[in-house]
Amino acid sequence: MAVTLASSPSSVGRRRADLLFQGAALLVLVMALAALAVLVATVWEDGASRLDWKFLTSFPSRRAEDAGIYHAIVGSFYVIVLTAALALPIGVAAATYLEEYGGRSPLARFIELNIANLAAVPSIIYGLLGLGLFVRAMGMGRSVLSGAATLALLALPVVILSTREALRTVPSSIREGSYALGATKWQTIWYQVLPMSLPGILTGLILALSRAIGETAPLITIGALTYIPFAPDSLWSPFTVLPIQIFNWVSRPQVAFKANAAAGILVLLTLLLTMNAIAIVLRDRYQRKGR
C-alpha cells in the first residue's frame, strides 16, 4: 500500500477532539489565573495607598492612618524561622527512620498511616493541641515558642512525607557504592543519601512553611494576641502574626482599617512569594550541584 499524506475522516475527528481538549484545558487555566489576578488587583487598589515605609515600621494604633504592621512582620518572621528550626530536624529524622530503618515493621506502618492522617487534620485541632500541650502542660505560655511549636506540628506531616519521597529517589546504586567502600549505614545516609535528597526536602519544607505562615486559627487558639503594641524580642514574648493582624483589621467597622487589611495582605503575599522564590532558587542550586 502506498503512503498517503492526506487526512482520512477518522484522523480529522481525532484531531478535532485533540484541539477541543487543548482549548478546554487552556480555558480552565485562564479562569483560575484570572480569578487570582482580579483578587490581587482589588487588594492592590484598596491597599496600595497605605503601603509605605511608615506602614511597615509602625505599631498598631487606634487611628487607622497611624497603624502599622511592624510587630506582625517581626512576629511572623520569628514564628516561621522557629517553625522551620523545629520541623526540619524532627521531620527529616522521622522520615529517615521510616524510610531507612523502620522498613516494613508494624510500628513503622502504624506511624506511617497516622502521619498520612495527620496531614488531613484541620489546623484548629492543632491549635487546641498546642494550647493543651505547649501553653498549659509544658508551661510555655502564650509565647512565640508555643506558636512555633504548634505550627511545627502542623508542618511536620508535609515535611515527613516530602522527605520520604526525596529519600526514595536516591538510586540504590549510590547506596551500594557507599556500602562497598566500607561505609556504615549512618555514614551512607549522612554523606550520600541526605545530601542528594536535599532539594526535595527543602521544597517540602518551604511548602509546609508557606502554609504555616498563612495560618490564623491555631495561633488564635493558643492565644496569639490580636492587639499588641510591641514586637517580640525573645522566645517567650507574646506575639502576633500577619494573618491575625489582617483578620483584626478586617473585622473593624471603619473603612480606613479595610485599607490597612488590604495593605497587610499585600505584605503577606510578598512574603509568601519571596519564600517560594527562595525555595526554587535553593532547589535549582542543589540540583545543579548534584549534576
Add this chain to the structure above:
Amino acid sequence: MPADTRALPPALSSLVRPGTAPVDAAPVKIEVDGLNFYYGQKRALDAIAIKIHAHRVTAFIGPSGCGKSTFLRTFNRMNDIIPGARVEGKVLIDGHDAYGPGVDVVSLRRQVGMVFQKSNPFPKSIFENVAYGLRINNLTRSKAELAERVEESLRAAAIWDEVKDRLNESALALSGGQQQRLCIARALAIRPDILLMDEPASALDPIATQRIEELVYDLKKAYTIVIVTHNMQQAARVSDHTAFFWLGRLVEYDRTDRIFTAPAEKLTEDYVTGRCG
C-alpha cells in the same frame, strides 16, 4: 521446585565435585564450601564450592540469571541489603568466615572492594569521590596524605592524566568509561585485598572496555580479582581462571585456557562455543 525452572544440568562427567580442587599453586584467597543462597523461597545458588587464588584474575561466566553476580556479592556481603536474602555455608576469606559470628561487615567491605556493572560515581567532585572511602574509614591523617592517596589511586586506575587538571569538577561530567575507572580508583583508594568486578565493562564501548581490561591485567599484581562477565572473549583475555555457572550451580572451574580449549564438561564446551545459553 517446578521442573521447568530448575532443569538440572546434565550429569557431570568429572569424578571430583567442581570447585573443590585448587587449580593453581598460588595460595588460596577465598575458599567457599557448601554455599546455598536463597531469595525468599527461591534458591539462587546450590551447594557451591570454589577455591579462588591470590593474585589471579578469576572470571565467572554463565548465562543471565545463573547466579554468578549473586555469588560474587556473597564475598563482600552486599546481598545483606536485600530483604529476604539468606545464605548457608562457608565463605572463607584468608581463612576467616565472612558469615561467621562477630564479623564486622564494614571491615569486610573495606578489604573486599567492589566495582559495579553500572558506574555509580557519587554526585560530588572527582576528588571527593576517591577521598570518600578514605574519609569515612579515617585512613589518612592529613590533607596532604589524603591528596597523595587520591592521586595514587587515580594513577593506579589509569585515569590520573585525564582528570588531574579538573579534580574539583563533578564526576558526573566524565564519560562512561572514565566514570568506571573513577569507580575503580575509588575502590582502590582504601587499599582492599580483593577486588570484585561485576561486569565492569558491559556498558562501555570497545575502546573503554579495552582500557578496563588492561587495567585488570595490571592490577592483579597487587590484588586478587574476581570478575563477572557476559563476554566470553573478555574472560579469555583477562582471566587466569574461569568458573562456569549454570542455573545456580558451578559446573566447571579450571585454568582459563583449559576451559576454553579443553573443557571437561560437555555443557561448558557448548556454552563457550555459543551452542547454548
